[in-house]
Amino acid sequence: MTRASAGPAEDHRAEQHRASADAADPAVSADVLARAAAGDDQAWRRVLEADWRRVFAMAFSRLRDPDIAEELTQAVFVKVAEQWASGDYTEQGRFESWLFRITMNQIRDEARKRRRRAGRLAPAGSLDTTPSQDEPAPEKTEQYETDRMRAAIEQLSESDRDIITLRHQGGMGFKAMAALLNEPVGTLLARHHRALKKLRTLMETASDANA
């Protein structure tokens, strides 16, 4: 039996992570959301402040192009604004899940377009970051470790990458992720744990190969 709730300790950790994930407080109150939806510029500015960096980081982490990540971030917020303007959206405490669902869909669409183009015009590039024989092995600096982590993330399955992106780039709590992905919190905790293990294995394998 999986547990239905992550519990207070997990929620506390998630909140800590979220707070550290963005300088702005991501928790925008229902009142602010309702005013933003009604067209209040100040409230809309607060919504943007709270969320735009997270949306951008998710897009950038998957697409690795700041211009396209900016374009995608703009498309996401335009969509939110349009939905609010049309009166189709009713705030029910799930704004974050809704926002990131739009974000993930946009990222998937863009990634699909890129794959289609890459397959049509050029062979896909290798994500291998192993240095060539002529290059000296890089030192194990923090930047080096971060780059290896990026390479390891690229090798995860699509669903594992979704979890990692939502959790770390998006700074989402597991409860909000559960609402977004329509899965129990316990399942997501286990999947996140497995994704971390895979990343660790991938990084250790890469280190062994370079040794």
Added chain:
Amino acid sequence: MPEHPNDQHSKASRPGEERMEQLLGRVAAEDRAAAPVGLEDRLFAATRAKPALKLVGSTAASGPARRRLPLGRPLVGFAAAAAVLLVAGVGVWNAGWLTASQPAAAPNELLSAEMNAAESELDAAETALEIWIASLDALEGDVSGEIDLLLAEVASLDEAWDAGLGASADVATDWLDLGGAL
């Protein structure tokens, strides 16, 4: 017996996985820091004020299609450029016609529609390019084959000509010999 998810999660504090969390935190911080200056203001303008929208990125960037053009072959390059101009021209004409013929729509909708149209045109241009280049490659192969055949025929004609000349010389010599005898 498989591990219970709760058991798995309780081990997440192991040093190796904490290290993974730290690294992921650093990656995420780098990703957030990569945001261009002034993006928040542009987002606000694009979604709230009379939008001073900024088209960025993908359509202007140099892509694999451009890098892979066989520029070393003038004929193919010229033909490819002609194809791009033709397709892009049709696209621009259509986009202009669509924009002009639509009733006043929200600027964001127009932007979105134009971006979609531009994307479709780009895809169509790429497909046209690929077909064009493939057909030119095939044509080039056919022409090369024909030239090889012609050269082979010329070579055999040369041989035949040489042989003919030799035979003619022999006949002439015979006639001269015959004349001398008479």
